[in-house]
Amino acid sequence: MRVLTRRLARDNWRFSTPVFEIDEAGVGRAVYVAQGPERAYSLVAFAHDLPPEKRSDRVIADAWDATFTLFDGIPSEADLDRLSCNVPLQEAGRISETELSLSRANRSVRLWTHVVEALADGRQPDLEQIQKVGYLMRTTAVYGSGKFGAADRENTANRPETEGPFQAEMLSVFLTRAFVRDLVEHMARANGGSKAVKMAPDIARRLGIGNSTGLGMAPFLINHPVLLNNWIMAREEAIARVRSVQTATQEEISVFRSVFDRSQVSIGQWHSEHPIQERKLSALKADLGVIADFLRHDDLTGRRPWNRLVEWSETVLSEEGQELLLSLILEPYSDLVDGLSGCTADSSPHLYEIDGAMPLADVRQAIRDSFGWVLDLDWGAREACARVWYVSEEKLEPRLGERFDEPVAEYEQPLAPARDAAAAYSAMADWDTAATTAEFLLRHPEHRHTIRRAQISRKAPYSEIRDNTIGASVLPIDMLRAKLSFFGATHFDPRSDRWVRICMYSGAPYPEDLSPENADFWVYPEVPE
Amino acid sequence: MNLSLNEVEGLAKRAARGAGHHWGPAEDAAKATRWLCLQGFDGAAALSAVLRQEFALRFDAHTPRDLGAPWRAHGQMCPLGAGMLLSDCSDHLGRGPIVLYDVAVPLLLLPFAGNAARRLQTNVTVVCDELSATTDGEVVDAPDLWPESATKVIVRIGGTPGKLRAKQTRALPAPAALAFLNTLAQRTYAPATEESRRLGAGAGLSDND
Numbered sequence: 001m002r003v004l005t006r007r008l009a010r011d012n013w014r015f016s017t018p019v020f021e022i023d024e025a026g027v028g029r030a031v032y033v034a035q036g037p038e039r040a041y042s043l044v045a046f047a048h049d050l051p052p053e054k055r056s057d058r059v060i061a062d063a064w065d066a067t068f069t070l071f072d073g074i075p076s077e078a079d080l081d082r083l084s085c086n087v088p089l090q091e092a093g094r095i096s097e098t099e100l101s102l103s104r105a106n107r108s109v110r111l112w113t114h115v116v117e118a119l120a121d122g123r124q125p126d127l128e129q130i131q132k133v134g135y136l137m138r139t140t141a142v143y144g145s146g147k148f149g150a151a152d153r154e155n156t157a158n159r160p161e162t163e164g165p166f167q168a169e170m171l172s173v174f175l176t177r178a179f180v181r182d183l184v185e186h187m188a189r190a191n192g193g194s195k196a197v198k199m200a201p202d203i204a205r206r207l208g209i210g211n212s213t214g215l216g217m218a219p220f221l222i223n224h225p226v227l228l229n230n231w232i233m234a235r236e237e238a239i240a241r242v243r244s245v246q247t248a249t250q251e252e253i254s255v256f257r258s259v260f261d262r263s264q265v266s267i268g269q270w271h272s273e274h275p276i277q278e279r280k281l282s283a284l285k286a287d288l289g290v291i292a293d294f295l296r297h298d299d300l301t302g303r304r305p306w307n308r309l310v311e312w313s314e315t316v317l318s319e320e321g322q323e324l325l326l327s328l329i330l331e332p333y334s335d336l337v338d339g340l341s342g343c344t345a346d347s348s349p350h351l352y353e354i355d356g357a358m359p360l361a362d363v364r365q366a367i368r369d370s371f372g373w374v375l376d377l378d379w380g381a382r383e384a385c386a387r388v389w390y391v392s393e394e395k396l397e398p399r400l401g402e403r404f405d406e407p408v409a410e411y412e413q414p415l416a417p418a419r420d421a422a423a424a425y426s427a428m429a430d431w432d433t434a435a436t437t438a439e440f441l442l443r444h445p446e447h448r449h450t451i452r453r454a455q456i457s458r459k460a461p462y463s464e465i466r467d468n469t470i471g472a473s474v475l476p477i478d479m480l481r482a483k484l485s486f487f488g489a490t491h492f493d494p495r496s497d498r499w500v501r502i503c504m505y506s507g508a509p510y511p512e513d514l515s516p517e518n519a520d521f522w523v524y525p526e527v528p529e
Numbered sequence: 530m531n532l533s534l535n536e537v538e539g540l541a542k543r544a545a546r547g548a549g550h551h552w553g554p555a556e557d558a559a560k561a562t563r564w565l566c567l568q569g570f571d572g573a574a575a576l577s578a579v580l581r582q583e584f585a586l587r588f589d590a591h592t593p594r595d596l597g598a599p600w601r602a603h604g605q606m607c608p609l610g611a612g613m614l615l616s617d618c619s620d621h622l623g624r625g626p627i628v629l630y631d632v633a634v635p636l637l638l639l640p641f642a643g644n645a646a647r648r649l650q651t652n653v654t655v656v657c658d659e660l661s662a663t664t665d666g667e668v669v670d671a672p673d674l675w676p677e678s679a680t681k682v683i684v685r686i687g688g689t690p691g692k693l694r695a696k697q698t699r700a701l702p703a704p705a706a707l708a709f710l711n712t713l714a715q716r717t718y719a720p721a722t723e724e725s726r727r728l729g730a731g732a733g734l735s736d737n738d
Binding site for chain 2 (some may be wrong): 093390407450
């Protein structure tokens, strides 16, 4: 998200709303245009009147409060008419090569009603309620990359603004947030007439867009090993650069202290009812006190201060606290780390081609490097392979089933790299280590997907998740969180072990207020005076 | 109906799996189908013609018996099995042409010849009875119409592409091929049950809040 807002501000993008045809019941359409130096993109939004019993964030829903597409350019009236017949249907409709994303959002019913009533009545909404929910609408799926007829990523991957992964989707959510604010004010006017007021800017700024996400993101990470590698590698490289900084200037130290103070505000507003996340949150909140205490006694001068801080954190903080600190030390060093966002796309499609000349000895070594820890695991044990990833017939939704309790094993997706690596490794044991990959695969096509991954891992060392993705104790929400954190999501709130809510763009300026001064650090709320 | 290349690739992968191929070969089938569509062929129809022959049921009988020249299978050669081997053994082309006998749907060899060309950083030519195609992996000079099978195919380094095919950003599969691939893909989906709806995706709390 911050990669996007920095670019929009730096390149002086302009925003307009040429269409806002929404009636008093809140039904209609709107177009939000983002005009960049070379091209324009338009969020086309449809607002609906959704009966409460139909409001579901699940992918099996078939109606929403609002539906959206990001149009490549500025849509004509005919485009809008075509889209109005398809976008509201989401998966059941068809979009085309001029569309880059397809998404939908549902209201947070309690907050929506409260805000509309307050504004209609000429009052500002209650801050506590705003803070508690954090958003007026939450998106569910945001589809891109050729889904449901949309343009392939290759169509836009060479444009500077969409070269980075998910930038089109992030733009669609950024504009969605502006639409939602405008819609709630419109509804307040419709209800309150001349008495109605607009939302105060500082309240509006606190509102983000929620997102409710299910299992689909977990298979995505496994199916895109190079992308995963590039994300992790960019972060590791950024951390390594900052830990190598010899001495910190007073200004750098003060930026760090400021983002630490502000992150405490953000974490203070972070709630979850999920027992695992509650435990992590309370450990993190305790860590904040420990860090604050350390910073009272240490002025961060001296040699390699950030490295010293990180090494200290490893001895006293929970994993949550350590990871937070690693993110915060990057903040004073835009010049060292921001450029790494340009390395996060997967621009190596040919890495997926198998090198048949590679000796099996090298393939076995690659498997040992990524999966050495699973080779001796008893894969026949129930707890090692208790789960099955499969795709349901209904809406083609990825699901996680119980191998020994449900008849789903025959539909298993190839989402257990650890188990499959152990099987391929064992099959290669009887082969001459000088034999080639091509010879082996001619006899063992069943191991082809695993050999491909092993060869990729030689060039992409962070491509494999070091965990058993079908074990009895697997927590898919951990995979979801990893992906969402790279988007810049906050307030991770699991609803179960495989379903989460998060917040996006909370604190960000709205399009019309975006400037180089406020485009970057908005993710950290201001400390109340 | 036109499809994005991503859609055609996803469909091809599921269809190849539904036809009984392992996931790895299904991934290669999908990339090959996408490449053909990118080059303006009906890749879905080519894959569909291969999958109709059910080579996956006895895959080893339809792939080269060994790596020695020429390549023969016990039965008719599956272009997917032969193609993967061609891509894997691209270095063998440096020692001379690879000759394949009795190949089904030889058009499906082209993407794999393209992989070999890219890996060797040269042009590769596929001669199929009277037809020939030359590619460097990125672009291809090839005729539109290809036979259902070929008695002999020669793959060799070299050739100069003349008229390059225009690249496409969408796939326009023949309706019958699209329907057949969808039928096969359907076999990879588990029938939904109320329990899987409830447990499998892990919802439970109300969203109407």
